[in-house]
Amino acid sequence: MKDKTACLAQDAADRLRGLRDLFQIDDDEIYLDGNSLGALPRATPARVREMVEQEWGRGLIRSWNDAGWIDLPRRLGDKIARLVGAAPGEVAVADSTSVNLYKVLAAALRISRADAPRRTRILSERSNFPTDLYIAEGLARQYGMTLELAEADEIPGRIDSDLAVLMLTHVNYRTGRMHDMAALTRAAHEAGALAVWDLAHSAGAVPVDLNGAQADFAVGCGYKYLNGGPGAPAFVWAHARHADRFEQPLSGWMGHAAPFRFTTDYQPAPGIARYLCGTPPLLSMAALECGIDTVLAAEPLGGIAALREKSLALGELFIELVEARCAGHGLALASPRDPALRGSQVCFARGEGAYAIVQALIEQRVTGDFRAPDILRFGFTPLYTRYIDVWTAVERLAQVLDSGIWREARFQRQAAVT
Amino acid sequence: MKDKTACLAQDAADRLRGLRDLFQIDDDEIYLDGNSLGALPRATPARVREMVEQEWGRGLIRSWNDAGWIDLPRRLGDKIARLVGAAPGEVAVADSTSVNLYKVLAAALRISRADAPRRTRILSERSNFPTDLYIAEGLARQYGMTLELAEADEIPGRIDSDLAVLMLTHVNYRTGRMHDMAALTRAAHEAGALAVWDLAHSAGAVPVDLNGAQADFAVGCGYKYLNGGPGAPAFVWAHARHADRFEQPLSGWMGHAAPFRFTTDYQPAPGIARYLCGTPPLLSMAALECGIDTVLAAEPLGGIAALREKSLALGELFIELVEARCAGHGLALASPRDPALRGSQVCFARGEGAYAIVQALIEQRVTGDFRAPDILRFGFTPLYTRYIDVWTAVERLAQVLDSGIWREARFQRQAAVT
Numbered sequence: 001m002k003d004k005t006a007c008l009a010q011d012a013a014d015r016l017r018g019l020r021d022l023f024q025i026d027d028d029e030i031y032l033d034g035n036s037l038g039a040l041p042r043a044t045p046a047r048v049r050e051m052v053e054q055e056w057g058r059g060l061i062r063s064w065n066d067a068g069w070i071d072l073p074r075r076l077g078d079k080i081a082r083l084v085g086a087a088p089g090e091v092a093v094a095d096s097t098s099v100n101l102y103k104v105l106a107a108a109l110r111i112s113r114a115d116a117p118r119r120t121r122i123l124s125e126r127s128n129f130p131t132d133l134y135i136a137e138g139l140a141r142q143y144g145m146t147l148e149l150a151e152a153d154e155i156p157g158r159i160d161s162d163l164a165v166l167m168l169t170h171v172n173y174r175t176g177r178m179h180d181m182a183a184l185t186r187a188a189h190e191a192g193a194l195a196v197w198d199l200a201h202s203a204g205a206v207p208v209d210l211n212g213a214q215a216d217f218a219v220g221c222g223y224k225y226l227n228g229g230p231g232a233p234a235f236v237w238a239h240a241r242h243a244d245r246f247e248q249p250l251s252g253w254m255g256h257a258a259p260f261r262f263t264t265d266y267q268p269a270p271g272i273a274r275y276l277c278g279t280p281p282l283l284s285m286a287a288l289e290c291g292i293d294t295v296l297a298a299e300p301l302g303g304i305a306a307l308r309e310k311s312l313a314l315g316e317l318f319i320e321l322v323e324a325r326c327a328g329h330g331l332a333l334a335s336p337r338d339p340a341l342r343g344s345q346v347c348f349a350r351g352e353g354a355y356a357i358v359q360a361l362i363e364q365r366v367t368g369d370f371r372a373p374d375i376l377r378f379g380f381t382p383l384y385t386r387y388i389d390v391w392t393a394v395e396r397l398a399q400v401l402d403s404g405i406w407r408e409a410r411f412q413r414q415a416a417v418t
Numbered sequence: 419m420k421d422k423t424a425c426l427a428q429d430a431a432d433r434l435r436g437l438r439d440l441f442q443i444d445d446d447e448i449y450l451d452g453n454s455l456g457a458l459p460r461a462t463p464a465r466v467r468e469m470v471e472q473e474w475g476r477g478l479i480r481s482w483n484d485a486g487w488i489d490l491p492r493r494l495g496d497k498i499a500r501l502v503g504a505a506p507g508e509v510a511v512a513d514s515t516s517v518n519l520y521k522v523l524a525a526a527l528r529i530s531r532a533d534a535p536r537r538t539r540i541l542s543e544r545s546n547f548p549t550d551l552y553i554a555e556g557l558a559r560q561y562g563m564t565l566e567l568a569e570a571d572e573i574p575g576r577i578d579s580d581l582a583v584l585m586l587t588h589v590n591y592r593t594g595r596m597h598d599m600a601a602l603t604r605a606a607h608e609a610g611a612l613a614v615w616d617l618a619h620s621a622g623a624v625p626v627d628l629n630g631a632q633a634d635f636a637v638g639c640g641y642k643y644l645n646g647g648p649g650a651p652a653f654v655w656a657h658a659r660h661a662d663r664f665e666q667p668l669s670g671w672m673g674h675a676a677p678f679r680f681t682t683d684y685q686p687a688p689g690i691a692r693y694l695c696g697t698p699p700l701l702s703m704a705a706l707e708c709g710i711d712t713v714l715a716a717e718p719l720g721g722i723a724a725l726r727e728k729s730l731a732l733g734e735l736f737i738e739l740v741e742a743r744c745a746g747h748g749l750a751l752a753s754p755r756d757p758a759l760r761g762s763q764v765c766f767a768r769g770e771g772a773y774a775i776v777q778a779l780i781e782q783r784v785t786g787d788f789r790a791p792d793i794l795r796f797g798f799t800p801l802y803t804r805y806i807d808v809w810t811a812v813e814r815l816a817q818v819l820d821s822g823i824w825r826e827a828r829f830q831r832q833a834a835v836t
Contacts, residue, residue: 024471024475026476029478031478033478033479036479037474037478037479039475039478040470040471040474040475044470045467045470045471045475048466048467048470048701049463049466049467051648052458052462052463052466052647052705053442053458053463055648056455056458056647056648057442057457057458057463058444060447060449060451060455060457060785061451061454061455061785061787062780062785063648064648069648095513095514095517095696096513096670096695096696096697096698097696097697098668098670098671098672098695098696099513099517099668099670099695099696102667102668126682129671130671130674130677130680130681130682131670131671131672131696133682133683133684134669134670134671134674134683134684135668135669135670137669137683137684138665138667138668138669138684139667142560142667149682223697229470229474229700229701230469230473230474230481230482230487230697230699230700230701231697231698231699231700231701231703232699233699234696247556249520249556249557249560250516250517250520250553250556251552251553251555251556252514252516252517252549252552252553253516253547253548253549253552254516254549256548256552259548260790261790262548262789262790263548264544264548264551264567265551265552265555266551266552266555266556277514277516277517278513278514278515278516278517278549278652279514279515279641279648279649280514280649281649281650281651281699281701281702282647282648282649282702283466283647283648283649283699283701283702283705284699284700284701284702285649287470287701362480367478367479367480369479371680372678372679372680
């Protein structure tokens with residue numbers, strides 16, 4: 001088992017270690033929840049202040065032109081494109097992940113209906129993030145289709161000639177299990193179906209190659225590994241072969257071919273711009289750009305590949321230490337043991353007390369996440385997580401378990417949000 | 419014609435004059451475009467900084483509970499409810515106006531289909547804001563209905579037994595003409611139709627009584643008279659008799675009855691909460707709350723009624739001065755002359771040069787708005803617009819017209835956004 005000295009040595013040898021300075025994180029804060037909400041980049045407060053006080057306060061409405069506000073959805077999209085294997089002009093930032101999923105899944109269903117009208121199924125994973133399933137459930141009803149849910153292992157076997165759309169989240173939010181995007185997209189295409197991917201737990205964390213995989217549509221989240229701040233806008237991508245096909249149903253003025261001509265009839269903009277809808281929340285967009293920039297800052301150091309390498313090293317260290325230091329406490333690894341099948345998080349299941357243990361850890365300044373009903377989830381953001389953080393987190397987890405302090409009543413009370 | 423001294427005296431006698439101190443506006447900035455983007459409240463920078471640096475930076479994911487982030491859509495909704503004649507718990511803040519209109523219009527169409535299945539028309543105003551028409555056009559197609567557009571005067575005559583939904587913007591974005599919400603809603607109901615209202619140019623500017631009018635659904639904008647900042651989230655209201663009927667199509671997790679139980683099937687939350695979808699953009703929400711608070715600050719001074727009174731006085735002064743000082747320059751009043759039919763803006767049409775005149779005025783620090791093809795639009799925000807501002811604006815407009823400076827080439831170049 002690695003000891004503290006070895007972890008400190010790993011940090012000293014880490015060529016990405018300087019990236020932590022891009023964030024404002026208290027030195028005693030062990031934050032293993034960047035997959036729920038990324039940490040605050042140091043550049044963000046000043047940029048948000050500039051937008052609020054200068055661009056809005058002094059520039060007022062003129063900033064739509066003078067400060068380039070109108071370009072933000074595309075400019076941020078182009079930056080995200082570099083992280084997900086998309087080309088410039090293929091990604092737009094808009095709305096929330098849920099709303100964007102509605103747009104692209106509706107577009108995919110329209111394409112499927114036009115090209116293969118007898119297909120009637122949407123296939124997804126039973127433990128996909130619920131909002132994806134809720135959106136799909138509503139669209140399935142609207143299109144007279146059925147939403148079929150399967151376990152991850154069963155999915156390849158369910159891809160058949162009846163399938164309209166395969167809709168998956170690339171990295172599972174509960175277990176961290178990562179699907180093989182290229183293989184599943186290929187299988188879907190061979191069966192004549194489309195593949196829609198949610199990159200919520202992928203963008204900025206693991207290598208993604210949307211064009212390489214020939215995926216059809218994708219959406220992703222701005223506030224997790226992209227560090228865009230609470231509720232940061234999401235992004236949306238369509239493969240070039242689909243980009244000019246069909247309107248998406250949220251046909252708002254920002255997706256119009258000529259939004260300021262104020263015509264009464266809707267003409268969708270060419271390409272991904274038709275996936276815009278209303279006026280974007282610009283303060284949140286400004287923060288998102290700073291967040292994306294922290295991931296792009298890794299490019300000279302090896303980019304996503306280097307981040308992935310460190311992410312896996314952090315995860316492997318965490319598993320090794322937990323299994324050594326917390327043995328006998330009933331924690332069962334709930335993420336794939338094979339790192340190639342894992343995103344940037346490690347989860348353990350525990351039949352009793354998972355919520356309370358996470359709460360007791362938070363009191364010890366180690367923030368992970370509880371996911372109902374029994375998951376302790378720990379995310380590793382290689383931009384700012386250190387090996388010594390992993391070591392400290394496991395020490396404190398061991399203390400919480402050894403002492404049984406989590407059984408105290410104050411840790412049992414479940415709040416509305418966890 | 420009122421002279422400068424009289425305008426200064428009006429300001430001195432204005433019991434709302436202190437409200438201008440709630441905003442950061444340069445003294446030489448004549449801003450008559452608060453109906454495009456409200457000015458910056460003085461409280462906003464500090465509140466946004468607090469959310470960024472403390473709640474996000476230090477509180478991290480814990481702020482969903484500890485800082486009450488999860489309550490913001492309802493808390494801000496309750497504040498807006500006071501401005502639009504809604505009850506606590508009836509309004510939620512979420513997404514953009516366009517996205518919210520999609521939700522409520524879809525809900526209205528589902529109700530109409532269930533209660534009166536043979537109705538096939540959505541009726542709106544030809545010069546309604548285009549995004550409303552685009553959203554309705556898409557939904558009409560989806561529901562096998564037709565979208566019928568009529569001039570404002572023709573609308574009462576088009577409300578008949580074939581009508582499913584009357585969808586109007588209360589105050590027209592181009593002309594400022596205000597519909598009689600109570601009368602048109604009553605006419606729609608008597609014909610068996612539903613009434614959906616867009617309050618983009620009403621909320622915070624003119625008296626609105628949604629429950630008094632027995633309206634069915636409403637949406638509104640956060641960044642105009644509510645001063646919420648660029649792209650601030652929008653709001654959504656449903657009458658209590660509809661609130662628990664039907665899912666809206668954007669069935670995201672934030673609108674689930676138990677969002678953190680992570681069930682695979684969608685169960686809509688009771689009431690307006692089902693109109694939430696994804697995670698809200700919190701930085702923009704924080705700014706929006708400061709903006710709403712500036713309107714609520716007028717409550718002890720007479721509230722919306724007092725704001726309305728001043729708004730009309732500003733508008734009347736503007737019309738009087740323009741028609742006196744700019745006579746012979748081809749400006750034709752494009753807003754209703756009867757103040758009772760007007761929102762909080764005054765528009766003039768000019769066959770040639772409307773865009774260039776607005777640009778030349780902006781160079782003179784008088785910011786109004788151009789609306790294609792021929793409208794010069796001036797919004798009056800009684801919270802911060804002074805009578806002397808109106809006087810100065812008209813003086814400079816007269817100078818621009820008298821001098822013909824607007825004919826110079828630099829004012830003719832039309833930018834992407836105006």
